[in-house]
Amino acid sequence: MGVKKDILFKRKGFKIPEGYFESINNDFFKIEKIDVNRFSVPKNYFNSIDKQQVFNRIYINRIKYLKTNFYRAVAVVFIGILFLTNNLDKTNNLNSEDIIEYVNQDMLYFSSSDLSELFASNELNYTFLINDDDIEKYFIEADFNTQEYLLQE
Amino acid sequence: MFLENESNFIERLKNEKTQNSAFETLLTNYKQPLYWHIRKIVLNHDDADDVLQNTFVKIFRGITKFKGDSKLYTWMYRIATNESLNFLKLKSKKYFQSSEEMMNTLANNLKEDPYFDGDMLQVELQRIISSLPDKQKLVFQMKYEQNMKFTDISEILGTSVGALKASYHIAVKKIKEKIKKIQTF
Numbered sequence: 001m002g003v004k005k006d007i008l009f010k011r012k013g014f015k016i017p018e019g020y021f022e023s024i025n026n027d028f029f030k031i032e033k034i035d036v037n038r039f040s041v042p043k044n045y046f047n048s049i050d051k052q053q054v055f056n057r058i059y060i061n062r063i064k065y066l067k068t069n070f071y072r073a074v075a076v077v078f079i080g081i082l083f084l085t086n087n088l089d090k091t092n093n094l095n096s097e098d099i100i101e102y103v104n105q106d107m108l109y110f111s112s113s114d115l116s117e118l119f120a121s122n123e124l125n126y127t128f129l130i131n132d133d134d135i136e137k138y139f140i141e142a143d144f145n146t147q148e149y150l151l152q153e
Numbered sequence: 154m155f156l157e158n159e160s161n162f163i164e165r166l167k168n169e170k171t172q173n174s175a176f177e178t179l180l181t182n183y184k185q186p187l188y189w190h191i192r193k194i195v196l197n198h199d200d201a202d203d204v205l206q207n208t209f210v211k212i213f214r215g216i217t218k219f220k221g222d223s224k225l226y227t228w229m230y231r232i233a234t235n236e237s238l239n240f241l242k243l244k245s246k247k248y249f250q251s252s253e254e255m256m257n258t259l260a261n262n263l264k265e266d267p268y269f270d271g272d273m274l275q276v277e278l279q280r281i282i283s284s285l286p287d288k289q290k291l292v293f294q295m296k297y298e299q300n301m302k303f304t305d306i307s308e309i310l311g312t313s314v315g316a317l318k319a320s321y322h323i324a325v326k327k328i329k330e331k332i333k334k335i336q337t338f
Contacts, residue, residue, distance in 0.1 A: 037298065038271030039192055045202075049184050051177045054209045061210065 159225055166216045176213060183226070184209075186299070187233050193294045194237040196259045196279065198268045204240050208233045227308040234291060234309060256283040274335065281331045289324035292317050297325070 165175035187208060192201040211232050219228060245255035260280035263269045271279070282290055291310060295301045296317075303314045303321075310317065 038269055038275050039189075039198075040268045040270060041188075041198060042268065045198075046185055046188070049180065049205070051173065051180055054176075054180065054206060054213060057206050057210050058213065 160221065163216070163219065163221060163225060167219075179212070180209065183229060187229060190230060190295070190299065191233050191237050193298060194234070194291070195240060196263060196283065197266065200240065200244075204233070204236050207240075208236045211236065223308045224305070227305050230305075230309045231311075238287065253284065256280075259283065274332075277335050278328070278332065281328050285324055285327065288312065288317075289320045289327070292321045293324040293328070296321050 162175060162178075165171040166179065168175075184205070188201060188205050191204045191208065192198065195201050195204055208229070212229055215232070219225070223231075241252065241255060245252050248255065248258075250258065257280065260276065260283050263271070263276050263279055264273075269276075282293060285293065288310065292306055295306045295309070296303070303317055306312075306317055307314045312320075
């Protein structure tokens with residue numbers, strides 16, 4: 001407690017010369033001959049300011065506020081729709097048949113050497129790609145002379 | 154400042170039936186002092202006009218929330234001051250400038266401003282005032298140029314009278330020194 005009193009005493013101990021703040025007067029620019037107010041306004045400017053002008057601004061601000069909020073709401077709804085549509089599309093399209101079809105189509109672009117590089121020999125199931133029905137169908141539909149083919153071989 | 158019975162006047166401003174006429178009275182009495190207060194901060198007439206209108210919009214909208222803890226006029230000056238400072242902040246952001254650079258540009262623009270008829274020394278004076286820290290600048294403008302009481306400035310800026318007097322003293326000293334330097338060249 002004694003310490004606190006000491007601090008207060010010391011703080012009160014600060015003094016300023018008598019009439020110090022009063023000595024800071026407004027005359028120093030007059031000595032320097034500088035006029036601080038050299039600003040002017042357009043003619044009849046103050047007469048042009050009326051309450052209607054302020055009310056108009058309030059009205060314009062309100063419209064701006066509503067417009068901004070409307071655009072924000074539209075943007076949110078749009079983003080929401082976009083998000084939902086994308087997600088729904090994904091769930092509709094990504095089924096196993098599509099994936100198999102995609103892989104099968106892609107496989108057409110692989111040569112046999114590519115495939116052999118991609119898979120180990122025991123991993124390749126040829127029957128998956130070429131089954132007996134396909135071979136039979138191929139020979140039936142293919143238009144060539146089997147005998148000639150065999151002779152050539 | 155101008156209004157005889159302030160509490161009655163505030164009631165008139167808050168009452169929907171009397172609001173319009175009371176607001177007109179308020180506008181008539183305060184448009185000039187508030188304009189000059191704003192103009193000294195933002196320097197340019199068009200900017201001051203813009204800020205003044207925003208100030209009155211805020212006053213009109215905020216009067217219902219005004220509790221009367223301070224004088225009506227100091228409350229309005231506080232709005233005007235905050236609006237002006239916010240305006241300058243936004244302007245400096247818009248032009249990717251620091252607030253010091255922005256104030257320097259605004260002071261430089263006074264040379265070509267049709268609504269400023271000062272010579273080079275007066276432009277320099279404005280540059281010096283606008284280069285001061287916000288509080289020093291504001292207290293200088295309010296005390297020296299508008300001759301306001303320190304107690305009122307204290308209410309407007311939310312700073313103690315003692316601190317304001319100190320800021321004013323520093324501001325005056327800085328301005329004086331800089332003006333002397335310019336005049337000796």
